[in-house]
Amino acid sequence: MPHYLHAAPSTEIGPIHGEKDYFGEKPIPICVEGFSGEAGEVLKFDLYVQGFSIVTPDLAQFQLSGNNAGNVTGALTDKFARKALFSRTYTGASLRQQAHALADEVVHQVRNLKPIGNTKIAFKSQSASGNGEIYISDFDGYGAQPVTSDAAIVAKPAWVPGHLAMYYTSYARSNPDIYYHNLSTGQRRVIAGYSGLNTSAAVSPDGSRVAMILSKSGSPNVWVCNADGSNLKRLTTSTEDSSPCWSPDGQWICYATKFHERRRLAKIPAGGGAVQYLETTGAPNPTEPDWSPDGKWIAFTSQAGDFSVCVMPADGHFTPVVLVSGQNPSWSPNSRTLVYNHGPAGRQTVAVLDVFTKQTRDCHHAPGSNSEPAWTK
Amino acid sequence: MKLNKLVFPLVLALAAVMTTTACKHTSPSKVTVIPTHNAPTPMGDPIQPIPPTPPITPEAPPIVTDKPLGPGGGPTSDIDLTKYNQDPAALAAYTVHFKYDSAIVQDNEQANITSVAQALADQSLRLLIQGHCDERGTEEYNRSLGERRALALREALAKANIDPSHVKTISFGKDKPVDTAHTEEAWAKNRRGEFVLLRPKTPVQ
Numbered sequence: 001m002p003h004y005l006h007a008a009p010s011t012e013i014g015p016i017h018g019e020k021d022y023f024g025e026k027p028i029p030i031c032v033e034g035f036s037g038e039a040g041e042v043l044k045f046d047l048y049v050q051g052f053s054i055v056t057p058d059l060a061q062f063q064l065s066g067n068n069a070g071n072v073t074g075a076l077t078d079k080f081a082r083k084a085l086f087s088r089t090y091t092g093a094s095l096r097q098q099a100h101a102l103a104d105e106v107v108h109q110v111r112n113l114k115p116i117g118n119t120k121i122a123f124k125s126q127s128a129s130g131n132g133e134i135y136i137s138d139f140d141g142y143g144a145q146p147v148t149s150d151a152a153i154v155a156k157p158a159w160v161p162g163h164l165a166m167y168y169t170s171y172a173r174s175n176p177d178i179y180y181h182n183l184s185t186g187q188r189r190v191i192a193g194y195s196g197l198n199t200s201a202a203v204s205p206d207g208s209r210v211a212m213i214l215s216k217s218g219s220p221n222v223w224v225c226n227a228d229g230s231n232l233k234r235l236t237t238s239t240e241d242s243s244p245c246w247s248p249d250g251q252w253i254c255y256a257t258k259f260h261e262r263r264r265l266a267k268i269p270a271g272g273g274a275v276q277y278l279e280t281t282g283a284p285n286p287t288e289p290d291w292s293p294d295g296k297w298i299a300f301t302s303q304a305g306d307f308s309v310c311v312m313p314a315d316g317h318f319t320p321v322v323l324v325s326g327q328n329p330s331w332s333p334n335s336r337t338l339v340y341n342h343g344p345a346g347r348q349t350v351a352v353l354d355v356f357t358k359q360t361r362d363c364h365h366a367p368g369s370n371s372e373p374a375w376t377k
Numbered sequence: 378m379k380l381n382k383l384v385f386p387l388v389l390a391l392a393a394v395m396t397t398t399a400c401k402h403t404s405p406s407k408v409t410v411i412p413t414h415n416a417p418t419p420m421g422d423p424i425q426p427i428p429p430t431p432p433i434t435p436e437a438p439p440i441v442t443d444k445p446l447g448p449g450g451g452p453t454s455d456i457d458l459t460k461y462n463q464d465p466a467a468l469a470a471y472t473v474h475f476k477y478d479s480a481i482v483q484d485n486e487q488a489n490i491t492s493v494a495q496a497l498a499d500q501s502l503r504l505l506i507q508g509h510c511d512e513r514g515t516e517e518y519n520r521s522l523g524e525r526r527a528l529a530l531r532e533a534l535a536k537a538n539i540d541p542s543h544v545k546t547i548s549f550g551k552d553k554p555v556d557t558a559h560t561e562e563a564w565a566k567n568r569r570g571e572f573v574l575l576r577p578k579t580p581v582q
Contacts, residue, residue: 126552128557130549130552130553153549153550153552155516155517155520155550156516156517169520174458175458175547176520176547176548195454195455195456195545195546196524196528196546196547197520197521197524197546197547197548199517199520199521200517200520200521213517213520213521215521215524215528215546215548218528219525219528220521220524220525239525240480240521240522240525241521242517242518242520242521243515243517243518243521256518287514287515287517287518288515288517288518301515303513303514303515307515327515328515328516345512345559346512346557371516372516372517
């Protein structure tokens with residue numbers, strides 16, 4: 001007998017209160033002075049998508065001053081508290097990476113978030129033919145490079161947490177197969193190539209298991225196997241399942257399904273067990289769930305005519321918040337910024353969104369239609 | 378003025394130090410001067426070298442180690458496409474169309490099912506069903522829906538006495554529309570299952 005989630009205690013940091021405690025947040029005003037060119041762009045981009053607004057000095061609560069003559073150097077001051085917070089110079093790597101590291105330090109000081117400045121995303125690029133390649137880039141889209149050369153339909157890259165390795169779907173062998181690809185060595189192999197559909201790989205937080213959608217039993221269902229494809233077990237028996245994702249504690253798999261004629265999100269214990277259905281009142285036809293690393297939120301796509309990126313508390317404490325037009329949200333390690341895609345059909349762009357202020361910016365665009373982004377964890 | 382050449386670097390250094398006053402705004406008199414990066418600071422080592430990112434070799438083409446297709450222990454069939462020639466034209470007239478967000482084979486498609494079943498009377502033939510969607514679902518949802526459409530057609534053929542193990546399914550999601558317009562008419566054309574006849578290749582003598 002399924003039951004609906006009602007304010008079940010969160011296993012994470014603390015209980016979620018009301019929607020207004022989190023959403024509709026005002027951005028933190030900061031002035032950014034002395035930086036030029038790429039370094040300035042990186043700083044302003046990174047701060048904006050982590051919930052800062054770039055303002056003139058008279059409106060600023062914080063001040064980041066410095067320069068990028070040679071190396072990036074910056075100092076942060078809390079103007080209200082009249083306190084110098086840090087002064088840093090960065091060396092090595094590239095100018096962009098130095099500027100990202102400086103932004104990380106600002107965000108760490110002010111918001112105490114996990115750094116995202118030098119993290120990466122993977123995504124698919126697709127041409128008009130339907131064929132494409134898997135790309136990786138900096139989280140802002142810079143430095144994009146293909147990691148496949150399949151000239152085939154590709155889909156749904158999924159990072160192995162903490163590793164330069166991923167899973168994805170490719171039709172390189174004229175069938176949707178799931179590959180494991182080690183980006184350090186360039187080696188890859190098929191870990192799920194059963195007859196029918198093999199797609200939507202999702203890696204467990206400890207990297208030891210993979211959930212996926214296989215149709216080998218006669219309907220698309222959620223299956224789980226070891227990272228190498230062995231020990232494959234079927235998890236769901238409903239007939240219309242898609243897009244599994246893991247809870248950050250590895251205990252649950254959340255996925256899209258149908259129940260009583262309505263499309264829903266559901267969750268099931270990762271080792272098997274009773275399905276629980278999630279209510280997404282106000283956000284119909286939910287798909288593509290992604291669970292935030294801090295365990296508090298599930299982001300997903302709602303489809304009601306257009307696509308919307310929505311976020312709901314994982315414990316169902318209040319109904320989903322509709323954020324922006326777009327699809328396929330993927331959380332960054334900081335549990336407030338996510339990446340998604342939006343735009344006209346066939347001409348999608350990847351963008352990043354600060355969930356609590358709704359501030360969003362397009363990433364640098366790679367050739368083709370860019371979609372299905374996945375943020376490293 | 379001659380003095381500028383000596384004074385200028387000093388001014389720069391002072392400017393770096395007096396960063397609290399770098400903005401055009403009078404600062405309060407009790408603001409602490411931020412130390413330069415040469416001075417020790419209680420806030421930790423100010424020089425932050427960035428660790429190098431692990432090397433990625435995207436130019437090296439991926440090395441595919443062929444893993445055999447799974448045992449296909451379930452109802453999906455294990456047809457090896459390399460042993461067949463594909464004939465998409467033979468059954469092109471019998472493409473079945475679906476309602477929005479549905480994998481139910483409509484009653485008015487029964488004639489198409491019957492025609493395909495009749496074409497498979499020759500027991501050496503096999504069939505590939507390609508399931509497609511319109512653009513209005515997400516990519517992964519549609520990949521699953523396309524497969525459901527292909528499986529539904531296989532089930533309809535099973536009711537017409539076609540051996541399900543002779544029928545292979547593949548989903549193309551929304552990746553291969555026949556009409557790329559963003560209209561109801563185009564979408565209706567794209568929600569389809571296409572039948573590809575598989576003729577066994579003549580074995581090499």
